[in-house]
Structure formats: C-alpha cells, structure tokens
Amino acid sequence: GQNIDQPTEMTATEGAIVQINCTYQTSGFNGLFWYQQHAGEAPTFLSYNVLDGLEEKGRFSSFLSRSKGYSYLLLKELQMKDSASYLCVPMDSNYQLIWGAGTKLIIKP
C-alpha cells in the first residue's frame, strides 16, 4: 500500500529552527512535494524534490533520500505566520499525489 508518516503535531518557538520529518511508501516515485496549509485555507506549494539532496528556498529547505523513503522540511527563523499544517506529498508512478493529514506546526512567542 501507499502511506505517509509524519508527526501529527509539533511546537516550536518564534525565531528558532524546526525540522519536520516524513517517511513514505509509494508504488513507484515521481518526486515529493511539500505544501503549507493555514487553518481554513487551501494548500499552497512550498517545494519539490525529485533527486536526492537538499533544495533551499529562502527560510525553507527540503531534503530527499529516495533510497530511504525519507524527506524533511526545515524551517529557519520561525515566524508566527509559519503556524500551519505542513503536508508531505509524494507522487507515485501514475503521477498521482498521495496526501496525508500532515503535521500541524504551532509557533509560540
């Protein structure tokens, strides 16, 4: 079967760094996406990894290890507006996105 494993909830402090881990199992693999979803809003695209390694985009970085079925999203210099759910979304061999419930990140002052 296809599944995604992420922490349900994490808490971090404003200004700090947080790493959200994700392990996945899919039928084939065509990349992994991270989305951010604020409460009551639609998801928005953050990052895409298809090859192993780190992709950096401003305060956000995403890492992928295909052999381990593992990815993480690193958020630096946390701001209150970063309080949201973060969704790890692999794409399988049929180009279907596999959505889990994500990790709810709570930022405290």
Add this chain to the structure above:
Amino acid sequence: IAGITQAPTSQILAAGRRMTLRCTQDMRHNAMYWYRQDLGLGLRLIHYSNTAGTTGKGEVPDGYSVSRANTDDFPLTLASAVPSQTSVYFCASAGDRDTGELFFGEGSRLTVL
C-alpha cells in the same frame, strides 16, 4: 487576477437536493482536480481531468460527477446530496498531469443536512 475561482464559498443544503460546485481557472492549465478534505484527514481525490474533454475517477468518486467541456471550467455535481458529503471541497489545477505543483481554489464548504 490570474488564478482559480470556486463558487459558492459556503452552502447549506437539504439531503436529496442536487448541487453543482463551480470551478474556473484562467491559467490555461491542462489538468484539473476536485478534492474533498475532512477534519483530520488528507485530501482525497474525487475526480480529475487531464485535459479538456476527458475526465477520470479518483479515490472517492461515488455520488459525484464532473464535466470538462473546455479548458477553463470543471464543475462538480452532487446528484442527490447525502450528509456524508458534508466537507470542504477544493478545486485545483496544474499545467499538466505529471506536475505536482497544484494551484488551489479557496474551497467550498458544503453542509448537507
């Protein structure tokens, strides 16, 4: 403003009624999707369309139908609404089916009583 528009934003309707959720995009994207999101669960794909004139069934298609008469519009119809269809519905689009960067509408919150 370029993007994807859904209507209505929110709707309450009686069980057994017919309802169409509208979705329009002006980005000339080929692929369009309808998802539902329930509390504590990930997005579940209802129907999709890889290009105008074609549609396909997703993970939870029962009770829903779609059409794709042109590139811009992708309406979702509930023929006879049931309470289990109470959910938040998101329409999304992507340049092509193999692109995982989806652009989402703001969502339609549907309550079936």
